[in-house]
Amino acid sequence: MTLSAHAVPLLSDNYAWLLRDEATGTTAFVDPADADACIAAIDAAGGRLDMILLTHHHGDHVAGTDAVRARYGCPVIGAAADARRLPRLDRTVVEGDTVALGESSLRVIDTPGHTVGHIAFFGGGNHVLICGDTLFSLGCGRLLEGTPADMYASLHKLAALPGDTLVCCGHEYTQSNVRFAVHADPGNAALQARAADVERLRRAGQPTIPSRLSDEMAENPFVRAPDVATLARLRAEKDGFR
Numbered sequence: 384m385t386l387s388a389h390a391v392p393l394l395s396d397n398y399a400w401l402l403r404d405e406a407t408g409t410t411a412f413v414d415p416a417d418a419d420a421c422i423a424a425i426d427a428a429g430g431r432l433d434m435i436l437l438t439h440h441h442g443d444h445v446a447g448t449d450a451v452r453a454r455y456g457c458p459v460i461g462a463a464a465d466a467r468r469l470p471r472l473d474r475t476v477v478e479g480d481t482v483a484l485g486e487s488s489l490r491v492i493d494t495p496g497h498t499v500g501h502i503a504f505f506g507g508g509n510h511v512l513i514c515g516d517t518l519f520s521l522g523c524g525r526l527l528e529g530t531p532a533d534m535y536a537s538l539h540k541l542a543a544l545p546g547d548t549l550v551c552c553g554h555e556y557t558q559s560n561v562r563f564a565v566h567a568d569p570g571n572a573a574l575q576a577r578a579a580d581v582e583r584l585r586r587a588g589q590p591t592i593p594s595r596l597s598d599e600m601a602e603n604p605f606v607r608a609p610d611v612a613t614l615a616r617l618r619a620e621k622d623g624f625r
């Protein structure tokens with residue numbers, strides 16, 4: 384039940400995700416913000432689309448949803464809690480629901496913080512996590528709607544997943560995040576090594592995503608924050624960090 388996860392770069396620094404259940408070819412597209420770019424990626428991968436999944440209501444994740452649905456005639460799945468401000472949903476989901484993708488399945492995880500109705504999807508025998516703007520490589524989403532306590536709880540739910548989980552997040556923010564992470568945790572040797580990897584990848588024009596959850600546990604200061612107050616302080620500091 385391998386689920387392949389292919390990052391599709393969109394807009395200035397977004398990643399949408401093309402997910403394919405390898406056993407059956409069943410395909411999902413996550414966060415189709417730019418319809419033309421999404422359709423080009425889907426067609427390049429064989430032109431099959433079985434469903435659209437949405438992580439949260441921001442335009443840089445959902446703006447192309449209706450055009451992509453119209454093109455492939457597939458259902459759109461998103462959070463029941465945010466149905467009123469997401470594109471029209473054909474299926475609403477809540478925490479603990481399962482979305483079948485061929486022989487693979489994806490579990491819905493509530494991850495409020497960046498927005499109040501944000502959800503993540505986790506599944507595949509190879510442990511794929513689609514986490515939108517909640518957990519980033521070496522960072523976390525801005526608290527635009529939720530509280531530090533919301534984000535703390537969301538990150539801890541994700542941190543309980545298997546260490547080999549592939550973290551498929553919604554933006555290429557790693558280079559900015561790594562500078563702040565090194566500033567926040569200057570004595571972390573694993574983080575220093577990761578910073579060098581990130582700089583090398585970006586210089587070569589390569590994505591830094593997906594990352595591995597065990598690396599986030601060792602290096603991401605937001606995941607490592609021991610309590611809500613520390614997370615709140617780090618998030619506020621990062622908001623003004625240049």
Ligand code: ZN
Pocket residue numbers: 439441444497516
């Ligand atoms: Zn967002």
Ligand code: FE
Pocket residue numbers: 441443444516553554
């Ligand atoms: Fe975003």
